[in-house]
Amino acid sequence: MFPTVAAFDQALATLPIPDGAARDAAAARQDQLTKPPGSLGRLEAIAIHLASWQGRERPRIERARAAIFAGNHGMMIHGVSAFPAAVTAQMVANFTHGGAAINALSAAAGLELTVVELDLDTPTADFTVAPAMTEAECLSALNAGAAVVEDGLDLLVLGEMGIGNSTSAAALCMRSFGGTASDWVGPGTGLDGAGMLRKAEVVAAGMAAHADAPSTPFETLRRVGGRELAAIAGAVLTARHKRVPVVLDGFICGSAIAPLAAARPEIVAHCIAGHQSTEPGHARLLTRLELAPLLTLDMRLGEGSGAAVAVGVIRAALAAHDRMATFAEAGVSAG
Numbered sequence: 001m002f003p004t005v006a007a008f009d010q011a012l013a014t015l016p017i018p019d020g021a022a023r024d025a026a027a028a029r030q031d032q033l034t035k036p037p038g039s040l041g042r043l044e045a046i047a048i049h050l051a052s053w054q055g056r057e058r059p060r061i062e063r064a065r066a067a068i069f070a071g072n073h074g075m076m077i078h079g080v081s082a083f084p085a086a087v088t089a090q091m092v093a094n095f096t097h098g099g100a101a102i103n104a105l106s107a108a109a110g111l112e113l114t115v116v117e118l119d120l121d122t123p124t125a126d127f128t129v130a131p132a133m134t135e136a137e138c139l140s141a142l143n144a145g146a147a148v149v150e151d152g153l154d155l156l157v158l159g160e161m162g163i164g165n166s167t168s169a170a171a172l173c174m175r176s177f178g179g180t181a182s183d184w185v186g187p188g189t190g191l192d193g194a195g196m197l198r199k200a201e202v203v204a205a206g207m208a209a210h211a212d213a214p215s216t217p218f219e220t221l222r223r224v225g226g227r228e229l230a231a232i233a234g235a236v237l238t239a240r241h242k243r244v245p246v247v248l249d250g251f252i253c254g255s256a257i258a259p260l261a262a263a264r265p266e267i268v269a270h271c272i273a274g275h276q277s278t279e280p281g282h283a284r285l286l287t288r289l290e291l292a293p294l295l296t297l298d299m300r301l302g303e304g305s306g307a308a309v310a311v312g313v314i315r316a317a318l319a320a321h322d323r324m325a326t327f328a329e330a331g332v333s334a335g
Helices: 005-013 019-030 044-054 072-080 086-096 101-108 137-147 164-178 192-209 218-225 227-241 250-254 258-263 267-270 280-289 305-323
Strands: 064-070 110-116 155-161 246-248 269-275
Touching: 005 137, 019 044, 019 218, 019 250, 019 305, 044 305, 064 086, 064 101, 064 137, 064 305, 072 192, 072 218, 086 110, 086 155, 086 192, 101 305, 137 227, 155 227, 155 305, 164 192, 164 218, 164 227, 164 250, 164 258, 192 218, 192 246, 192 258, 218 227, 218 258, 218 267, 227 246, 227 250, 227 267, 246 305, 250 280, 258 267, 258 280, 267 269, 269 305
Parallel strands: 064 110, 064 155, 155 246, 246 269
Antiparallel strands: none
């Protein structure tokens, strides 16, 4: 948990590294399995990746959680979304009643589903004129994310719900990695060309409003982020310290760690990009994070949906790694 900004900064400065012995053991096992070396492609790399973070030659997924964070945004007064802010709470109710895509997809992937509402009745401030959150509000959101990373998790899938949050996502990416507002802004929930121009103007106004503010990860999150995005950042950082591998969803989810990655690029070492969404900024963001997506399915829903689908691939990778016979066990010549 992060009782202070200093505690958050310290956690980011002291990132655990992968377990090299477990990684080497998993790689050695891959070389002994009844297949040509490298013939399962990224499935082999996935198994080795999870081994290095779980600290065991044969990683497993016995308990996995999808955590979806929901928040509302003050910059919505500028008309940056095709949907009204009220839809955030309505969709959270849909999650609760089991009717959303993430309900179906998390069940199919064998994931516990946790939905965390973050002060939906109190939107963040309009970041074009003030910081989106106070220091206390940002810390509270970070800790809400940290709280979902319980002991005993083998994998954590992250997602979000928040009408207007693709605007905050663009602002986080621009403040973290530079470029122009147009480089990072996309249609989100379905804006037309005029709407995207308006959205880019809002992002640019946010950059101007906070141009003289410190560019630390915490300040970037609190000034132009949202509660749900800060929560994702808190969850990713806590998962790193608990050595829980993380599957990221799309552009908005990834943007939450952009400020952290700008300062400490190695924050992504325990993360897997579940998919590449059709939101234009996502490909650019994945390049900056140096993450290759597992899937490209033309998805753009959010909710953790793409990441949940990717868990099926991760489970397949671990099944092959664990259940295949070695050459010696099968009596097959290794060549």
